[in-house]
């Protein structure tokens with residue numbers, strides 16, 4: 384029997400890795416929806432190969448080209464945010480949520496509401512709307528499987544015990560390309576340097592997040608929602624080799640860790656097959672060649688994003704959404720050459736200080752806070768630029 388799947392963010396790094404795994408076992412899957420933003424050529428190529436029911440581009444400007452490129456096929460085409468939501472509502476058995484940023488929130492929620500399995504890479508949506516999203520999972524009975532390598536590792540380690548037996552969860556962090564840089568050196572780093580991650584091959588935004596360690600901060604908040612053990616039981620440990628993807632310590636002081644080569648296909652494959660296992664063509668873990676695994680505490684002076692995220696998680700309410708929105712604007716401004724690398728976290732800090740709305744009780748309230756935080760952050764970018 385084939386399994387129906389949809390991939391949101393199909394043209395991105397996680398989307399393409401997912402499709403590599405599907406390609407290897409093509410006959411096992413039927414594809415419902417593939418989506419992109421404006422990369423019409425990439426989406427067209429994938430649609431021709433995987434023959435989804437529907438191909439959707441979020442950017443409406445890309446629609447005429449997409450429609451024309453697939454006119455000789457039976458594949459439906461559509462564009463815009465509502466079309467993404469409609470595609471999610473088609474209710475594939477398994478949906479990969481791999482749009483980058485809060486743009487992924489509505490389609491991810493729509494997929495969750497179908498009560499099927501959702502593999503979640505789009506961490507920003509959980510950071511922004513964690514409580515609302517986890518409530519939707521509870522309500523719909525959906526199975527939410529974490530794709531982020533750290534959370535996937537924790538999820539796997541938790542198969543060895545129960546949440547209430549956990550003493551500590553340790554999220555490991557590579558430390559990014561600037562782990563050994565002084566603040567002075569970090570002042571002049573370029574977007575090209577920031578996106579060149581030493582271990583992982585990822586999209587531009589998450590690569591910059593890894594370089595500032597905001598990625599670990601966002602993952603800290605993500606873990607808080609996925610594995611509610613309490614913030615005092617969540618820890619971050621720098622582990623430059625990215626071999627141990629995270630660890631869970633139990634009450635008896637047994638610690639379980641999940642290890643693997645730094646290849647996103649491994650956690651993605653685990654969500655695709657769960658609760659079974661599938662073969663992948665990923666590199667085996669060769670510990671004798673790696674030789675040494677090292678660890679160090681994160682330096683929150685050089686990487687203040689970790690503290691910002693920890694404080695936002697502790698304060699709750701709108702704080703994580705504001706942090707996430709400000710960071711998205713700041714990263715885009717850094718990639719666009721408008722602000723320096725160190726100004727990313729500084730800008731997020733300023734927005735958190737200057738904009739303090741009430742706790743959002745609904746999705747509409749959350750979106751309005753997200754929009755206001757972006758506007759406020761954009762104004763700060765103009766001041767700095």
Ligand code: NDP
Pocket residue numbers: 391392393394395396397398418419420421422423425441442480481482483484486487504505506507530531532583584585586587588589647
């Ligand atoms: P990429 O930038 O490589 O890909 C992003 C995808 O989202 C593309 O398909 C892009 O389409 C689409 N997209 C971008 N903007 C929008 C929008 N406004 N509306 C709809 N679709 C949009 O990102 P990654 O694959 O690296 O990351 C995806 C998510 O997974 C992120 O949340 C990231 O944090 C998370 N993640 C990524 C990991 C990785 O190794 N890459 C690891 C763990 C988590 P288009 O190509 O047309 O621009």
